[in-house]
Amino acid sequence: MMPLVLRRLGMALPTLLGVTLVIWLLLSLLPGDPLAFLLPADATAVDRAKLATELGLDRPLPVRYVYWLFDVIRGEFGFSPFRHRDISELIQNAWKNTALLASFSAVFGLVTGITLGTLAGVYRGSAVDRFVTGFAIVGLSVPSFWVAILLLIVFSAQLRLLPAGGLSNWAEGPGHFFSHLAMPVLSGSMVSIAITARVTRASIAETFRAEFVDTLRAKGLREYQVLMHVAKNAVSPVLTTAGLQMGFLLGGSVLIETIFSWPGLGQLVFNAIAARDLRVVQATTVLIAVTFVLLNLFVDVLQMTFDPRQKRGV
Amino acid sequence: MALTAARPAAETAMAPADGLGPAGAGESGPLLQVRDLVTEFKTRDGWLTAVNHVSYELHRGRVLGILGESGSGKSAMLRTILGLQPKSTRISGEVILRGRDLIAMTPREREDVRGSWVSMVFQDPMTALDPVFTVEQQLVETIRRHSTLSKAAAAERALELLEMVQIPSPERRLKAYPFELSGGMRQRVVIAMALVSNPSLLLADEPTTALDVTVQARVLELFRDLKTKMGMGIIFVTHDLAVAADIADDIAVMYAGRIVEYGRLEDIVRNPQHPYTKGLLEANIRPGQTERPEAIPGAPPNLAKLPPGCAFAPRCSKVEATCWESLPTLDSIGLSHGVRCFVATREIQNAMPVAAKGA
Numbered sequence: 001m002m003p004l005v006l007r008r009l010g011m012a013l014p015t016l017l018g019v020t021l022v023i024w025l026l027l028s029l030l031p032g033d034p035l036a037f038l039l040p041a042d043a044t045a046v047d048r049a050k051l052a053t054e055l056g057l058d059r060p061l062p063v064r065y066v067y068w069l070f071d072v073i074r075g076e077f078g079f080s081p082f083r084h085r086d087i088s089e090l091i092q093n094a095w096k097n098t099a100l101l102a103s104f105s106a107v108f109g110l111v112t113g114i115t116l117g118t119l120a121g122v123y124r125g126s127a128v129d130r131f132v133t134g135f136a137i138v139g140l141s142v143p144s145f146w147v148a149i150l151l152l153i154v155f156s157a158q159l160r161l162l163p164a165g166g167l168s169n170w171a172e173g174p175g176h177f178f179s180h181l182a183m184p185v186l187s188g189s190m191v192s193i194a195i196t197a198r199v200t201r202a203s204i205a206e207t208f209r210a211e212f213v214d215t216l217r218a219k220g221l222r223e224y225q226v227l228m229h230v231a232k233n234a235v236s237p238v239l240t241t242a243g244l245q246m247g248f249l250l251g252g253s254v255l256i257e258t259i260f261s262w263p264g265l266g267q268l269v270f271n272a273i274a275a276r277d278l279r280v281v282q283a284t285t286v287l288i289a290v291t292f293v294l295l296n297l298f299v300d301v302l303q304m305t306f307d308p309r310q311k312r313g314v
Numbered sequence: 315m316a317l318t319a320a321r322p323a324a325e326t327a328m329a330p331a332d333g334l335g336p337a338g339a340g341e342s343g344p345l346l347q348v349r350d351l352v353t354e355f356k357t358r359d360g361w362l363t364a365v366n367h368v369s370y371e372l373h374r375g376r377v378l379g380i381l382g383e384s385g386s387g388k389s390a391m392l393r394t395i396l397g398l399q400p401k402s403t404r405i406s407g408e409v410i411l412r413g414r415d416l417i418a419m420t421p422r423e424r425e426d427v428r429g430s431w432v433s434m435v436f437q438d439p440m441t442a443l444d445p446v447f448t449v450e451q452q453l454v455e456t457i458r459r460h461s462t463l464s465k466a467a468a469a470e471r472a473l474e475l476l477e478m479v480q481i482p483s484p485e486r487r488l489k490a491y492p493f494e495l496s497g498g499m500r501q502r503v504v505i506a507m508a509l510v511s512n513p514s515l516l517l518a519d520e521p522t523t524a525l526d527v528t529v530q531a532r533v534l535e536l537f538r539d540l541k542t543k544m545g546m547g548i549i550f551v552t553h554d555l556a557v558a559a560d561i562a563d564d565i566a567v568m569y570a571g572r573i574v575e576y577g578r579l580e581d582i583v584r585n586p587q588h589p590y591t592k593g594l595l596e597a598n599i600r601p602g603q604t605e606r607p608e609a610i611p612g613a614p615p616n617l618a619k620l621p622p623g624c625a626f627a628p629r630c631s632k633v634e635a636t637c638w639e640s641l642p643t644l645d646s647i648g649l650s651h652g653v654r655c656f657v658a659t660r661e662i663q664n665a666m667p668v669a670a671k672g673a
Binding site for chain 2: 218
């Protein structure tokens with residue numbers, strides 16, 4: 001199995017390179033003069049050429065890409081003239097906050113989604129099934145920002161139970177901590193719950209129709225034992241969507257973070273775009289893309305442990 | 315000899331886990347009595363009668379071959395005996411195995427019976443095994459479900475079972491996943507799984523249909539072996555007369571959910587009476603035959619809209635006016651031979667001396 005993991009890792013590297021190349025090219029070739037903002041209004045052509053040499057902008061494109069790539073690998077994204085901070089520092093702080101929100105949203109979303117989907121898949125055609133299917137459609141159709149605002153109106157403005165925004169750390173006590181997390185997690189995981197529930201339901205229901213289920217029942221296995229077999233066979237599409245959901249959540253939700261003033265990646269990107277702080281946008285995009293590729297790699301390896309055909313390298 | 319040696323140990327270990335108690339009375343009589351069994355499925359067209367007032371008996375160490383086209387209710391009958399019918403199914407009648415009526419049992423009791431008193435071998439070995447568990451895992455869980463054996467002891471018993479069904483290098487096959495085995499090998503694994511607790515009754519639903527002809531012959535041999543060495547009763551469903559002739563002691567021919575003729579193998583093969591049975595025999599190619607086999611014209615009827623008379627009437631060459639109006643009964647026409655046909659019964663009675671006519 002190990003060589004297979006290495007092979008899969010080898011396949012991820014070209015993907016990563018491709019991703020960085022596309023992101024870098026897009027932002028390097030954008031129309032506009034990167035020096036115009038940095039130079040004083042009365043700068044001469046000589047000043048201009050000097051600054052370009054300093055920043056390495058006079059070198060050919062491929063060379064500039066390689067230099068940039070090595071900087072990225074070292075975690076050096078440069079300086080943000082708008083925020084007066086190192087970009088890596090900005091990203092580090094934002095990423096920590098997003099990761100906190102994302103992990104709670106992912107755990108809540110996946111656990112709820114898988115539970116609902118399994119119930120619906122086991123009791124196909126029952127009232128539970130209809131409820132879950134209906135709930136999933138609503139969850140997918142209703143925009144998360146609308147849910148967020150609705151929650152704000154009810155729990156913050158009307159009932160005054162939960163804080164309207166901001167984040168808290170664990171040191172301020174668990175009540176404080178969770179009260180700040182509750183609404184962002186709830187509204188941010190709606191889509192994850194809906195998608196996971198749908199995929200789980202479909203996969204479980206389809207596996208129950210497989211002929212080996214008859215064999216399991218013919219052996220006299222109890223219904224929960226049959227469900228264990230079905231679950232292991234149904235896990236693959238659920239894992240794949242779970243990986244994607246995790247990726248989306250780790251990328252930071254611009255809308256949710258903005259509404260709840262959560263200082264994460266989504267908010268960072270939102271502000272950077274508004275200020276045309278292109279290097280921050282570039283760095284964040286690279287980070288999100290890398291997260292996606294790595295998560296998919298992780299999911300693929302996890303899949304192998306569930307599917308013997310992949311485990312034996314067939 | 316390994317067969318008989320393994321038996322008592324497994325049975326004593328089995329008793330407590332199942333909670334079925336001792337097998338009831340009737341151990342000396344027939345192993346299985348099916349009485350007036352009716353299975354109806356709910357469909358969009360209304361209730362569909364898949365098994366229509368079927369009765370028969372099966373004795374220990376005998377093989378009952380059930381012969382019929384697809385859609386004749388053969389598989390539905392096996393599933394009813396096993397208790398694997400879909401939820402929206404109406405069942406009436408009795409299925410008495412070892413003195414207990416399976417139909418009257420609670421769902422939990424039926425789970426206990428499945429895999430211990432009665433087991434089933436399915437048609438397609440390629441899809442009958444769980445693809446993501448090893449052969450050993452699937453055997454061990456079955457063994458442990460019906461016994462109190464430890465994991466290690468169950469693994470030993472699993473190995474024994476693979477040897478019993480003559481799988482080459484069984485130690486290696488135990489660790490294999492189903493996709494690593496050939497079709498014939500997988501069917502042997504399925505059979506081994508069915509034999510886990512030495513069931514009294516083995517149900518086989520066309521177990522050789524999906525296999526190559528050479529593999530088919532060897533699997534049939536295995537079934538004959540099991541019958542003689544383990545003394546179990548086997549119901550062997552098939553649409554292939556040659557296969558039935560190879561394995562069965564008795565034959566029941568089913569058409570549209572009803573038994574239309576039954577008898578010993580010789581009765582059916584040498585002296586078929588029902589026009590449908592005759593048609594089945596003629597549709598078969600015999601060695602040395604040069605002319606085209608004669609197919610039965612038409613198709614089986616819609617089981618949701620059965621006619622009041624004989625279901626075979628529309629396809630029958632000997633059809634008479636009464637056949638359309640009323641349903642013939644299953645009449646005894648010999649010691650162990652019966653037929654459901656107005657024409658056949660009359661012809662036999664006419665050919666017999668006066669004494670038999672009064673009966």
